[in-house]
Amino acid sequence: MPRPFAGAFFVSLRMLVLKFSYAHLHQFAIAVFKKMGCSDAHAELATRALLAADLRGIDSHGIARLSGYVRLWEVQRVNATSVMRILHQTPSTAVLDGDQGLGLVVAQEAMQIAIAKAEKVGTGWVSVQNSNHFGIAGYHAMLALEHNMIGIAMTNASPLVAPTFSIDKMLGTNPIAVAAPAGNQPPFVADLATTTAANGKLELLQLKNQETPTGWVQDQSGDPSTDAHILKKGGALLPLGSDREHGSHKGYAMGAIVDLFSALLSGANYAPWVPPFPAYVPLPVQQPGKGIGHFLGAMRIDAFRPADEFKKDMDHWIEGFRSSTPVKGQPQVLVPGDPERLAELERKQEGIPLHEKVVSELKTLGQRFDLPFE
Amino acid sequence: MPRPFAGAFFVSLRMLVLKFSYAHLHQFAIAVFKKMGCSDAHAELATRALLAADLRGIDSHGIARLSGYVRLWEVQRVNATSVMRILHQTPSTAVLDGDQGLGLVVAQEAMQIAIAKAEKVGTGWVSVQNSNHFGIAGYHAMLALEHNMIGIAMTNASPLVAPTFSIDKMLGTNPIAVAAPAGNQPPFVADLATTTAANGKLELLQLKNQETPTGWVQDQSGDPSTDAHILKKGGALLPLGSDREHGSHKGYAMGAIVDLFSALLSGANYAPWVPPFPAYVPLPVQQPGKGIGHFLGAMRIDAFRPADEFKKDMDHWIEGFRSSTPVKGQPQVLVPGDPERLAELERKQEGIPLHEKVVSELKTLGQRFDLPFE
Numbered sequence: 001m002p003r004p005f006a007g008a009f010f011v012s013l014r015m016l017v018l019k020f021s022y023a024h025l026h027q028f029a030i031a032v033f034k035k036m037g038c039s040d041a042h043a044e045l046a047t048r049a050l051l052a053a054d055l056r057g058i059d060s061h062g063i064a065r066l067s068g069y070v071r072l073w074e075v076q077r078v079n080a081t082s083v084m085r086i087l088h089q090t091p092s093t094a095v096l097d098g099d100q101g102l103g104l105v106v107a108q109e110a111m112q113i114a115i116a117k118a119e120k121v122g123t124g125w126v127s128v129q130n131s132n133h134f135g136i137a138g139y140h141a142m143l144a145l146e147h148n149m150i151g152i153a154m155t156n157a158s159p160l161v162a163p164t165f166s167i168d169k170m171l172g173t174n175p176i177a178v179a180a181p182a183g184n185q186p187p188f189v190a191d192l193a194t195t196t197a198a199n200g201k202l203e204l205l206q207l208k209n210q211e212t213p214t215g216w217v218q219d220q221s222g223d224p225s226t227d228a229h230i231l232k233k234g235g236a237l238l239p240l241g242s243d244r245e246h247g248s249h250k251g252y253a254m255g256a257i258v259d260l261f262s263a264l265l266s267g268a269n270y271a272p273w274v275p276p277f278p279a280y281v282p283l284p285v286q287q288p289g290k291g292i293g294h295f296l297g298a299m300r301i302d303a304f305r306p307a308d309e310f311k312k313d314m315d316h317w318i319e320g321f322r323s324s325t326p327v328k329g330q331p332q333v334l335v336p337g338d339p340e341r342l343a344e345l346e347r348k349q350e351g352i353p354l355h356e357k358v359v360s361e362l363k364t365l366g367q368r369f370d371l372p373f374e
Numbered sequence: 375m376p377r378p379f380a381g382a383f384f385v386s387l388r389m390l391v392l393k394f395s396y397a398h399l400h401q402f403a404i405a406v407f408k409k410m411g412c413s414d415a416h417a418e419l420a421t422r423a424l425l426a427a428d429l430r431g432i433d434s435h436g437i438a439r440l441s442g443y444v445r446l447w448e449v450q451r452v453n454a455t456s457v458m459r460i461l462h463q464t465p466s467t468a469v470l471d472g473d474q475g476l477g478l479v480v481a482q483e484a485m486q487i488a489i490a491k492a493e494k495v496g497t498g499w500v501s502v503q504n505s506n507h508f509g510i511a512g513y514h515a516m517l518a519l520e521h522n523m524i525g526i527a528m529t530n531a532s533p534l535v536a537p538t539f540s541i542d543k544m545l546g547t548n549p550i551a552v553a554a555p556a557g558n559q560p561p562f563v564a565d566l567a568t569t570t571a572a573n574g575k576l577e578l579l580q581l582k583n584q585e586t587p588t589g590w591v592q593d594q595s596g597d598p599s600t601d602a603h604i605l606k607k608g609g610a611l612l613p614l615g616s617d618r619e620h621g622s623h624k625g626y627a628m629g630a631i632v633d634l635f636s637a638l639l640s641g642a643n644y645a646p647w648v649p650p651f652p653a654y655v656p657l658p659v660q661q662p663g664k665g666i667g668h669f670l671g672a673m674r675i676d677a678f679r680p681a682d683e684f685k686k687d688m689d690h691w692i693e694g695f696r697s698s699t700p701v702k703g704q705p706q707v708l709v710p711g712d713p714e715r716l717a718e719l720e721r722k723q724e725g726i727p728l729h730e731k732v733v734s735e736l737k738t739l740g741q742r743f744d745l746p747f748e
Binding site: 178247335 | 467499628633645691700709
């Protein structure tokens with residue numbers, strides 16, 4: 001099958017990697033979450049969301065982050081026994097207090113609330129405060145699919161991105177995901193950071209000691225850079241569009257919209273005050289809100305038109321794009337969600353490749369909890 | 375005042391331009407819409423939406439398009455006496471049939487429906503079929519502001535954009551606008567085409583016989599081009615991000631999301647089947663839907679949290695970005711909506727500059743309807 005995008009996700013294969021079955025990683029991750037104090041149900045939810053990243057080829061957001069979540073729990077920034085509650089609601093909206101829980105779990109609870117509201121009044125929209133990183137946005141958006149709904153998921157994140165014309169890191173990579181069901185075709189699943197490149201891509205280049213393409217990062221003066229380590233030297237990621245001439249003010253605006261929906265509507269921290277993911281980085285002083293923020297939405301298809309008509313059109317839309325003329329050297333034009341679905345097919349059969357550094361971290365983590373990794 | 379973005383909007387000032395008061399253009403446009411058969415109320419709504427573009431510095435979408443709307447009416451693609459009706463609804467959603475009316479009017483009706491639903495159940499979402507071009511998205515989104523709501527507006531448009539890896543024009547510039555109220559600060563208003571550059575910018579370069587920067591367009595083979603006339607030679611606009619390495623698949627996904635919400639949810643035409651704006655371009659055969667599609671949304675702030683708390687945080691957010699450190703040579707970091715607001719302030723006082731070519735077209739239009747332009 002054609003797989004023109006997939007190259008980037010398999011870069012790590014050229015380094016020393018080991019492959020693990022989904023079942024093996026699932027068993028380990030669920031055990032770790034339970035050791036942290038998560039209930040069986042929360043451990044299962046957290047594991048599914050976490051490993052969805054590994055399955056879908058977004059290695060930076062999967063089990064490679066498990067140690068990071070544990071470190072946040074150790075410094076009491078993650079509450080493994082969170083009790084979420086709705087702070088305010090209307091028939092189509094709610095604000096959810098995540099009680100400092102794992103975003104992996106909190107976002108799923110928020111999406112279930114959105115889905116329940118959509119069942120009743122057509123759409124449901126939940127803004128979340130007091131949460132933590134939720135893994136990949138696409139997983140949460142896709143929860144709506146089986147209900148014949150369009151799912152939407154956004155989150156703000158640690159400030160790494162400089163707005164157009166600024167040298168300060170004011171926004172996270174603030175992703176947006178939209179999942180829409182089709183008929184015979186697989187669903188449309190867009191899941192994108194509002195930056196030119198996600199931080200996970202920088203981390204891959206760091207591992208390989210390679211430079212970034214131009215237009216991904218700037219240095220501490222706002223000048224162009226290709227140093228994959230530049231974030232540690234005062235540099236910043238660039239919004240989608242890279243520079244003003246190529247529309248970086250649009251990527252900046254998209255990232256800002258995610259911040260407004262996720263944090264200004266919920267009362268979470270926003271902009272440079274979003275708590276950082278690495279547990280060793282101190283929390284910003286004078287935090288204006290609580291934890292990090294998410295925004296989850298569900299729209300029932302038949303709140304607009306019959307689902308079968310919509311799905312027929314979706315198939316036609318998808319087939320139209322797939323059969324459009326590719327540029328020379330590309331086998332086929334892709335539809336959002338294709339690369340991740342192909343990665344998932346492959347990894348379910350052949351296992352999930354983990355870099356030796358990640359394997360070593362997981363072994364250390366296993367020792368800490370008396371849970372052998374291998 | 376600092377105006378680093380505004381330069382692009384005033385390029386035309388260096389060519390032969392004449393300035394006209396808002397009142398003068400308003401009087402003329404409203405008379406033209408009435409001659410087409412619009413009711414007084416529709417003529418007023420259409421004029422306000424159209425001239426909002428001229429006021430806000432988006433010259434390509436304002437009165438320069440009036441002749442284009444008239445030509446669409448002449449070939450019976452625009453129905454000046456449209457009777458809109460709701461095809462289906464739930465407490466938070468509706469599908470509106472625009473009856474082939476002016477999008478300038480239809481989108482405002484859709485937004486009023488969304489606002490009314492948001493008053494009742496917290497949010498309102500209206501997908502529109504059988505409409506025409508609606509002017510600037512930002513104007514429609516801003517209608518929600520006076521109701522203490524966040525406004526959202528999207529539309530699909532004539533296919534000019536090639537998806538990543540394709541040479542076919544499959545999507546329009548499909549803009550997204552989000553307007554959110556603040557307290558002491560002016561509102562946040564993001565209004566962006568999901569392409570590197572909007573078609574209006576190409577048109578300006580064509581007038582001046584200049585080339586585009588790299589990354590805006592590709593030629594008929596999908597190779598890079600800087601020819602501002604390339605769309606007429608089989609070329610295409612590029613999605614925001616320009617190329618795969620700089621995230622064009624994300625701009626492509628954003629444009630696709632706009633298409634799904636505007637047309638697949640409503641039953642409008644989508645992808646390459648969207649009716650073209652120029653009246654001389656034949657309609658695509660085998661159209662899968664009706665007219666073009668929009669998507670309008672309104673979210674009541676206090677469906678999430680008290681509006682005064684939200685606005686206080688919005689002020690803090692906006693002040694934070696404005697006071698972030700600018701790169702050398704830039705006086706200040708801007709917030710989405712700043713350039714357009716500054717243009718509006720200036721143009722309300724000093725008049726709206728129109729290129730001589732536009733003035734000449736308006737004079738011809740005036741003769742056609744026995745309405746002297748000057």
